Amino acid sequence: MPTNTRDPKATCTLPTELFGYRLLADxxxxxxxxxxxxxxxxxxxxGLLPPTVFNIDDQVRRRLQVLREFHTDLERYAFLRELQDTNEMLFYALLAQNVEELLPIVYTPTVGAGCKSFSRLFRKPRGLFLSVPHRDRIRDILANPLFDMTEVIVATDGERILGLGDQGAGGMGIPIGKLALYTACGGIDPATALPIFLDVGTDNEENLNDPLYIGWRHKRVRGAEYDSFIAEFIA
Structure with a gap:
């Protein structure tokens, strides 16, 4: 079985059977x-990549130059989220080497705008979306071998997001952002970190009326129904 070196500066390798475009898509x-x-x-x-080989520092310089050419922090936020979803090693190298500059973009204050625009910016799933309509599947979802390595989770129901209030599914931006910082600043392996959104609905009328909203379009459940759903999650 071939192996793929995850970090050019590291000595460890990871076994993989992925090949060609499938490897580039991971x-x-x-x-x-x-x-x-x-x-x-x-x-x-x-043939699937340009012929010149660059090291990670070259890649960081290129991405940082592109990022600085955007006009708004929300554009920079979207750029970094897409980079995280296509090349984690480069994303975390860029963030770790430029924490002071990028922390306000990956997390507060820009993550607030990212949460409000989450449905519009959504491109690729990250983490888990557990919803009340599918509560009977929670145990099966959590039993998926994909999550066997999980050691750290950050979960939210999206109700109280910074000073913005109920953002529904947009609240997923908070667990994603926090875990990115835990990796860049605390050294947590991103393969062991899992952001989770507990979708119990939303009272945000803008989301409920938005045809592009990706969450459960339903008034937020409360009381015994809410408690029962959370109990199913933590059981």
Whole structure:
């Protein structure tokens, strides 16, 4: 079985059967132009990437230059979220090397605008979305082997997001942002971190009336029904 070096500066390797475009589509293993000549041969990447091999520092400089050319912090936030969903190694290297500049974009205050625009910006699922209509599937979802490595979770029901109040599914931006900082600043392996949104509905009328809203379009459940759903999650 071939192995893929996750970090050019690290000595460990990760076993994988992914090959070609499938490998490039995996954000945890994709290294983009940092794949070496040997790795490109082993994983069938020749022709799928530009011929020049760059190291991680070169990649960070390129992404930072592009990020600084955007006009608004929300654009920068969207750019970083897309990078996280396509090349985690580069995302965390960029964040770790530029924490002072990027922390206000990845988390407060820009994450608030990101939460409000979450449905519009949504491109690729990250973490878990557990909803009341599918509460009978929670145990099966959590039993998925994909989550066997999970050691750290951040969960929200989206009701009290910073000073913005009820953001419904947009609240998922908070667990994603917090866990990104835990990795960049605390060294937590992102493969062991899982953001979770507990979808119990929303009282945000703007979301309820938005045809692009990705969450459960229902008034927020409360009382015994809410408690029962949370109990099912933590059981």
């Amino acid at each position: 954000p945890r293993l994709n290294k983009g132009t940092a794949f070496t000549e040997e790795e490109r041969t082993a994983f069938g990447l020749h």
